Amino acid sequence: MSADWPRPILAALQPSYLPWLGAFEQLARSDIFVVYDDVQYDRDGWRNRNRIKTAQGVQWLTVPVLTKGLFGQKIRDVLIDNRKPWPRKHLETLRQAYAKAPFLDPVMAELLPVLGQEWKSLSDLNTTLFLRLARLMGVERTIRHAGELSLPEDKNDRLIELCQKLGAKTYYSGQAAKDYLAEERFAQAGIAVRWQEFQPPTYPQLHGEFVSHLSVVDWLFNCPDRLSFLS
Numbered sequence: 001m002s003a004d005w006p007r008p009i010l011a012a013l014q015p016s017y018l019p020w021l022g023a024f025e026q027l028a029r030s031d032i033f034v035v036y037d038d039v040q041y042d043r044d045g046w047r048n049r050n051r052i053k054t055a056q057g058v059q060w061l062t063v064p065v066l067t068k069g070l071f072g073q074k075i076r077d078v079l080i081d082n083r084k085p086w087p088r089k090h091l092e093t094l095r096q097a098y099a100k101a102p103f104l105d106p107v108m109a110e111l112l113p114v115l116g117q118e119w120k121s122l123s124d125l126n127t128t129l130f131l132r133l134a135r136l137m138g139v140e141r142t143i144r145h146a147g148e149l150s151l152p153e154d155k156n157d158r159l160i161e162l163c164q165k166l167g168a169k170t171y172y173s174g175q176a177a178k179d180y181l182a183e184e185r186f187a188q189a190g191i192a193v194r195w196q197e198f199q200p201p202t203y204p205q206l207h208g209e210f211v212s213h214l215s216v217v218d219w220l221f222n223c224p225d226r227l228s229f230l231s
Contacts, residue, residue, distance in 0.1 A: 009030045010162070038074050066081050137227055159181070
């Protein structure tokens with residue numbers, strides 16, 4: 001798939017809480033991965049929540065954040081509301097939901113040190129969890145944060161400049177960007193655009209009929225070959 005793409009390949013994703021398997025597919029296909037944390041926080045998106053599968057059905061895990069009076073804040077500025085004991089609740093829910101999963105212990109061993117400490121920044125929490133689970137899969141890449149770079153406001157200009165500053169020849173984009181991404185502008189800048197067409201595989205799950213597009217932890221708890229989703 002990515003073997004014939006001009007390299008280096010860059011992917012940029014907003015940091016999400018325990019994201020779906022597709023985020024790790026973008027990481028694995030890229031040479032340079034950018035934590036895209038300097039854009040506006042979307043309150044109803046995936047930044048602070050994701051879904052797992054329990055005996056009672058699909059359930060959300062949500063990190064409480066402070067948003068009152070903070071409309072328009074960037075992801076990197078979003079603070080976690082630690083007045084609520086959400087980490088303990090998440091860990092208990094995961095342990096109960098996946099008690100019979102074949103890989104409960106190794107995955108919990110990665111989550112416990114992270115969720116066992118107090119976090120202020122949602123972006124820092126999400127990025128730490130993402131990279132820790134990626135290492136568990138055996139995937140490590142050069143990681144940069146968009147907030148470290150001075151980028152223009154226009155959506156296309158900032159991505160083109162991001163690729164230029166980091167020396168990327170291909171931008172590997174998720175499907176959501178098709179609403180605004182102008183491929184001809186990238187081509188004029190000498191940057192190829194490749195679109196993610198990833199469909200998560202069906203795999204053994206607990207609790208009945210298969211449910212797709214869950215948090216990556218569902219895959220990790222259940223699957224022995226952690227990189228087989230790339231085949």
